[in-house]
Amino acid sequence: MKYANLGRSGLKVSRLCLGTMNFGPSTEEKEAFKIMDAAVDAGVNFFDTANVYGGTPHRGWTEEIIGRWFAQGGGRREKVVLATKVYGGMGDPNEDPNGGAGLSAYKIRRHLEDSLRRLQTDHIELYQMHHVDRSVSWSELWNAFDIPLKQGKIGYVGSSNFAGRDLVKAQYEAKDHRLLGLVSEQHKYSLLCRLPELEVLPAAEELGIGVIPWSPLDGGLLGGNWNPQPGSRTAKQSERQEKLRPQLERFTALCKEFGESEANVALAWTLAHPAVTAPIIGPRTLQQFEDTLRVVELELSEDTLKALNEIFPGPGGEAPKAYAW
Template sequence: MKYTYLGKTGLKVSRLCLGTMNFGPSTEEKEAFKIMDAALDAGVNFFDTANVYGGNEHRGWTEEIIGRWFAQGGGRREKVVLATKVYGNMEHPIVDPNEQGGLSAYKIRRHLEGSLRRLQTDHIELYQMHHVDRNVSWDELWNAFQTHQNQGKIGYVGASNFAGRDLVKAQYEAEKRGLLGLVSEQHKYSLLCRLPELEVLPAAEEHGIGVIAWSPLDGGVLGGNLNPKEGSRTARQTERLEKLRPQLEQFSKLCKELGESEATVALAWTLVHPAMTAPIIGPRTLEQFEQTLRVVEVELSEDVLARLDEIFPGPGGEAPRAYAW
């Protein structure tokens, strides 16, 4: 496994981040335990989850599974750089309006306590805002996070789904207070979703924010399965797949020439951008996890990158060059 620093911190994380969203709803606990054990054995030390993972009927389920895995001991907790998130509602928003999606000092405290309890730990290395909430001030947010950092409950603060301007604003407000600020931004990024190259990735790189790519396979579309089983996709998903088929067939042909799977190439491509810390891999089975480990060994040549640009054109570079010059 290869490692890099998380943003501008001295914390080293693996260049693959284990996503756990499938644990519970799609992956039973026993299999999830096997995947997490295999991750540690392979040197993957960066685990990502969220307080809402588990589905509407059992929010928090995924954190509970990870907590029971930690409880087995054997140094599991000590070996993991743990990341979770806050924003979504956990209880019944109709009863308590403060449980609706959003951020506040009140909500951060309550949800942090819930995550710590479910995860059976006393601290979280990376606590991430799952979405931006422009209705709350940075005075409130940075004061709240600083309180929990001073208590030792969280190590670093990260973001997810922030626009470039939100990242810059967060760092500006943190610097005014003498704080480290955001160390990471978890953002949707893949060969089929390259808009972050306009603003988000440049802003993150300039401000020392490590980027963690979510959905780097675009929900499996870039995984090479051009003919999924009947009934495995919705009508809308099937329509999108057919629309993308010409590109995906070219992509499959290129991957065959390289002797690599589509998933491997798509994940390796995300690691090329200098702002990228790690893509999130979300295996449902141990076999799927093991198939992703080769990603960090793959180096894509300039010629291959140029061909990928032809198949999956990006926005044309950073703003404003992409559209003004």
């Protein structure tokens, strides 16, 4: 396994991040335990989850599974750089009218304590805002995060789904509060979603914020899973899939020529961007996880990168050069 610093922090994480969203709803606990054991054995030390994972009516289910895995001991907790998130509503009527989606000092305090309980740990290395909430001031947010930072309950603060302007604002306000600020931004980024190249990725790189791409395979479309059984996708998904079919067929042909799976090529492509620390992989099975490990050793040639760019054109570069004279 290879490692990199998470943004401008001193924390080193594996260049693959184990996503756990499938644990519970799609992957039973026993299989999830096998995947996490295999991840640690392979040197993957970066695990990502969220308090809402598990879905309705069992929000928190995924954190509970991870907590029971930690409880087995054997150094499991000590070997993991743990990341979770706060923002979504947890369906607790006792929180009304503050129980909906959003951020506040009230929510951050309560939901952090609940995550720690479910995860059976006393600290979380990376606590991430799952979405931006522009109705809350940064003074409130940084004061709310400063308390658990000083208590040692969290080590670093990260964001997810932030725009470039939100990253800049967060860092500006953090400096005013004499805080390190954000060390990471978890963002949707893939060959099929290159819009972040306009603003988010350049801003993150300049600010020293490590980017953690989520859905780097776009729900499996970039993993060769673009010809599923009839009825397995919604009409909207099927329409998009048919629209993308010519590109995906060219992509499959290129990967065969290269001698690698579509999933590994797509993941290696995200790793090639200098702003990216680690893409999130979300295996449903142990076999899927094991098939992904070689990605960190996979280097794409300039010719391959050029061919991928022709199949999946980006926005044309960074802003404003992509659209201005």
